[in-house]
Amino acid sequence: MTARIGVVTFPGTLDDRDTQRAVRLAGAEPVPLWHRDKDLKQVDAVVLPGGFSYGDYLRAGAISRFSPVMESVITQARGGMPVLGICNGFQVLTEAHLLPGAMLRNTALHFVCRDQKLRVESTATAWTADYEAGQEISIPLKNIDGRYTADARTLDELEAEGRVVFRYLDVNPNGSLNDIAGVTNAAGNVVGLMPHPEHAVESLIGTGGTDGLGFFTSVLKKLVAA
Amino acid sequence: MARVVVDVMLKPEILDPQGQAVQRALPRLGFDGISDVRQGKRFELEVDGPVDDAALARIREMAETFLANTVIEDFSVKVES
Numbered sequence: 001m002t003a004r005i006g007v008v009t010f011p012g013t014l015d016d017r018d019t020q021r022a023v024r025l026a027g028a029e030p031v032p033l034w035h036r037d038k039d040l041k042q043v044d045a046v047v048l049p050g051g052f053s054y055g056d057y058l059r060a061g062a063i064s065r066f067s068p069v070m071e072s073v074i075t076q077a078r079g080g081m082p083v084l085g086i087c088n089g090f091q092v093l094t095e096a097h098l099l100p101g102a103m104l105r106n107t108a109l110h111f112v113c114r115d116q117k118l119r120v121e122s123t124a125t126a127w128t129a130d131y132e133a134g135q136e137i138s139i140p141l142k143n144i145d146g147r148y149t150a151d152a153r154t155l156d157e158l159e160a161e162g163r164v165v166f167r168y169l170d171v172n173p174n175g176s177l178n179d180i181a182g183v184t185n186a187a188g189n190v191v192g193l194m195p196h197p198e199h200a201v202e203s204l205i206g207t208g209g210t211d212g213l214g215f216f217t218s219v220l221k222k223l224v225a226a
Numbered sequence: 227m228a229r230v231v232v233d234v235m236l237k238p239e240i241l242d243p244q245g246q247a248v249q250r251a252l253p254r255l256g257f258d259g260i261s262d263v264r265q266g267k268r269f270e271l272e273v274d275g276p277v278d279d280a281a282l283a284r285i286r287e288m289a290e291t292f293l294a295n296t297v298i299e300d301f302s303v304k305v306e307s
Contacts, residue, residue, distance in 0.1 A: 059295055066292070095295065102297040104236075107243050149240065149298060175241070 006043035014051035026216030048089025061091030082126035090192030101150035107175030116141035137211035146174035
């Protein structure tokens, strides 16, 4: 049976179609989920895609965190369902306290759009098993609120437990502490990152590479094994 | 009707590049003697009915769960008559 991966659309989401396409290319069935629906349509995993949900009013991700669909996502994520938050989705996950820390305006105050080199620091998550620890990948990054921050104790905990999943290489585009580009929860089923793997899944477009496809194939293997 | 003001500020240890950009512009504009600027948010809430302890407790809860992200921000609540 084909795995069903839900892709949530909030008002202001931009990358839901690209994410659905990435899911399909990886061999799963993308299931569109609407922010007002509490019903997750029996999906096996959920992706919160990038964009500017609710216009990023108040704080990025702050309003969408209280949407009906998120109530169900939060419950399921705590139960172990794989959840991936990309860019705005990462912001939503921190606002929902499914991931530690918070996201702030980039230190340079500019919107940054570039092909970003990352190092994969952890393959022990539902979304990164198809990579190798230490592997360097390049995927697009585009954000203005991408500065990951957390208090010293939380940072120490993340580092000690190997929960920093990705780090920026060459350039830290937004002033993130410890060059952090992505983190996971203690269980490893919830992952958030600022750069966009769904824009690097076909050789013809984006970075011209397919470094992002591993996210979506990783979760498939995890679901087949479950 | 009464007005309750919720002020939200980044915690002191959090870098505030927006405030810094404002501070750096001040001397150019002829405003000297300001060594630091931090930028926050002010919410003015028009409250129906009396602002008693119960109403204030609800507003504090609102500030803590929604208006401020207490991972990065502090807030204060005050009644304006």
